[in-house]
Amino acid sequence: MPKIVFSEVSVSNLKKLARLLHPEIKSTHLSEALAYAHGFNTHAALLAALRAQPAGSTVAVDAQRFSTRLNELGYACPPGFSFDPLVDILSAINAQGMPGFTTPSGPILDTLTDLLAAGQLREANGAYRLFAKAHPDNATFVAGLVPAKVLNRYWWPRLEDAALKRWEAWTGEHASWAANVVSALENGDLDGWTKRALTEMNALDV
Numbered sequence: 001m002p003k004i005v006f007s008e009v010s011v012s013n014l015k016k017l018a019r020l021l022h023p024e025i026k027s028t029h030l031s032e033a034l035a036y037a038h039g040f041n042t043h044a045a046l047l048a049a050l051r052a053q054p055a056g057s058t059v060a061v062d063a064q065r066f067s068t069r070l071n072e073l074g075y076a077c078p079p080g081f082s083f084d085p086l087v088d089i090l091s092a093i094n095a096q097g098m099p100g101f102t103t104p105s106g107p108i109l110d111t112l113t114d115l116l117a118a119g120q121l122r123e124a125n126g127a128y129r130l131f132a133k134a135h136p137d138n139a140t141f142v143a144g145l146v147p148a149k150v151l152n153r154y155w156w157p158r159l160e161d162a163a164l165k166r167w168e169a170w171t172g173e174h175a176s177w178a179a180n181v182v183s184a185l186e187n188g189d190l191d192g193w194t195k196r197a198l199t200e201m202n203a204l205d206v
Contacts, residue, residue, distance in 0.1 A: 002087040006059040008050050010090065011038070013130065014061070017086050020126040020188070022078075029073045037066035037083070061087070085120055089127040093134050105131075105138045109145060116153040125190035132186075146185055147178035155198055165206040170197070 004010045015034055019027065028043075035046035038059050067077035088111055095107035103109070108131050115124040128146065132139035159166055171177055177197070184193035 001060040001062055002083050003058040003060050004087055004090060006038075006050065006053050006057045007055070011046070011050065013090055013093070013134075014086060016133075017089060017126050017130050020129055021086075021122050025070070025075055029070070029075070033066050033069040033073065033075075034061075036069035037061045037063070039065070085115060085118075085123045088114075089123065089130065092127070093131050096131075096135050096138070103141075105135070105142050108142060109149075112142075112146065113149055113153055116149050117157075119154065119158075121154070121191035121194055125185060125188060128185055128190075129188065143182050143185055147181040150181050150190075150194055154194060155201070158198055158202075160202045162206045166201045166204050169204050169206055170201045 004014060011034070015030060018030060018034065019025075022030070025033070031043040035041075035043040038046055038061060040046040040049060061083045063077075063081050063083050066083070067081060070077045089108075092107040092111040097104040098107060101107065101110075108127065111127060112124050115121075115127060124146075128139075128142065131142065155167075156163065174180070174197070180193065181190070184190045
C-alpha cells in the first residue's frame with residue numbers, strides 16, 4: 001500500500017491530482033473519499049489529525065477504502081484503480097532539482113515516460129498539469145519533450161503492421177502533430193487526442 005508524507009501540502013496535492021483525473025466527482029465527495037482512504041471516517045477528522053501530526057510522518061492511502069466510500073456516495077470507482085501512480089507523480093514533483101539527473105526536471109520526465117509506456121495517458125496529463133502549477137518556470141521545457149515521449153513510448157509500440165509507413169502517411173497530413181500534443185497536454189485532452197490519433201494511424205490503408 002503506497003504512502004505519502006502526512007502533511008497538508010501532500011494531502012492537498014493528492015486531492016488536486018485526483019480532481020484532475022476524475023472531474024466528475026464533486027469536490028466535497030472526493031475529500032470524504034480521500035479522507036477514508038487515509039484511514040479517517042470524515043474529512044473533518046483528517047484535518048484535525050493533520051494539525052496534530054508531527055512533521056515528517058507518513059500515512060498509507062488505501063485504494064479499497066477509497067472505492068468503498070465512493071460507492072457509498074454514488075460513484076463507481078474506475079476498475080483497477082490504484083494510488084501507486086498518483087503517489088509516484090507526487091514524489092516526482094517533490095523531487096524537482098534533486099541531484100542525479102541531467103536536468104532539474106528529470107524526476108517528472110522519467111515518471112511521464114513510465115506513465116506513457118503503461119498507457120496511463122490521463123495520469124500523465126494530470127502529472128504534467130500539477131507539475132506546471134508547482135514549477136511553472138520549468139513547465140514549457142517539460143511540455144516540449146512530451147511529444148517525443150508520446151511517439152516513442154505510446155504510439156510506436158501500439159502501431160499495427162507497417163508502422164513506419166503508417167507514421168509517415170499520417171504525419172504527412174499532420175505536420176503540426178508535436179504542437180498538437182503540447183496543446184492537448186496543456187488543455188487536459190492528452191488522453192482523447194492521443195488515442196484518436198493512434199486510431200487514425202491504424203486505420204490507414206498502407
